[in-house]
């Protein structure tokens with residue numbers, strides 16, 4: 001059955017949401033619990049009510065819209081996050097929030113009351129762009145995974161406030177965070193922009209996501225001995241920078257050799273003492289290592305750790321690391337993936353199955369529900385920048401797939 005989505009409505013919502021925290025011509029700067037964030041969540045509440053849904057805020061600031069079903073059974077939910085990078089684009093997170101509202105509005109208008117209750121949610125925080133250690137604050141509250149001391153402990157990047165104080169400033173009580181937890185959602189689908197180039201390269205508007213990548217961040221310390229850059233011959237140096245260079249080639253090389261979808265990145269380096277005329281004492285660097293298949297994750301980490309140890313040992317350097325972030329790969333539910341694929345076929349929309357190379361709220365929702373995701377094509381594969389762009393046609397195609405799947409699940 002054909003699902004018709006109002007393209008003009010999608011375009012208008014994208015434009016209007018992008019005005020809250022507008023940055024330059026096309027960007028958005030809308031971090032959690034800021035005045036722009038409050039305006040955006042109020043805007044979402046208005047649209048949910050316009051769509052004939054019951055709107056409410058939960059205790060962490062997620063905004064929910066509910067279309068109550070005739071049967072008393074667990075909820076089918078969809079949504080994404082309202083906050084942005086600083087600055088980010090108009091589509092990351094925002095498109096999934098709009099998609100949820102438009103999908104439920106479309107279903108209500110075309111098919112009336114559902115059998116199962118449907119909810120659309122605008123999640124309060126995902127990007128960690130104002131508070132560093134939030135780790136998907138909005139969806140963690142929903143799955144009951146925010147620790148009792150976190151609201152006081154997590155500080156803003158500029159150090160001026162805790163996340164608890166920022167919540168209080170917008171009228172939320174951090175003491176009530178546990179009340180945001182849900183145990184009545186059993187299916188979750190998030191629509192999001194792809195943020196990479198794969199759909200564009202293949203000329204496809206939509207992706208059906210079957211797994212979300214693992215993400216592990218190592219912080220590695222490589223220690224040698226500082227010496228005079230001229231007086232100390234090459235022989236006998238304990239040079240952590242030379243060791244670092246060899247490690248970069250080796251850990252990138254092992255991932256190049258195993259091929260896609262493995263990826264790894266050394267994104268930050270800190271050299272001490274960082275002066276031109278001295279062999280450094282110490283090089284500290286980050287290593288980001290990802291793979292969407294958990295068995296491959298473990299092999300990839302083992303190979304990279306072995307290479308780092310071997311190189312350090314051969315060069316007489318000391319090496320140690322911590323893993324401040326270590327999220328496992330999240331497989332999507334095969335039945336829900338199949339539902340999305342059927343919806344794409346029924347709506348006549350070309351798609352491919354793919355994994356997500358970025359982390360998403362969905363990997364948290366997997367703790368309480370069966371999950372899957374729909375991707376919309378990103379122009380030039382760009383994201384986390386004001387240049388981010390998804391055409392209205394592609395957004396509508398992805399929303400039709402989402403809506404078709406919600407229809408199969410709830411009607």
Ligand SMILES: [Zn+2]
Pocket residue numbers: 081092093126192
């Ligand atoms: Zn996002």
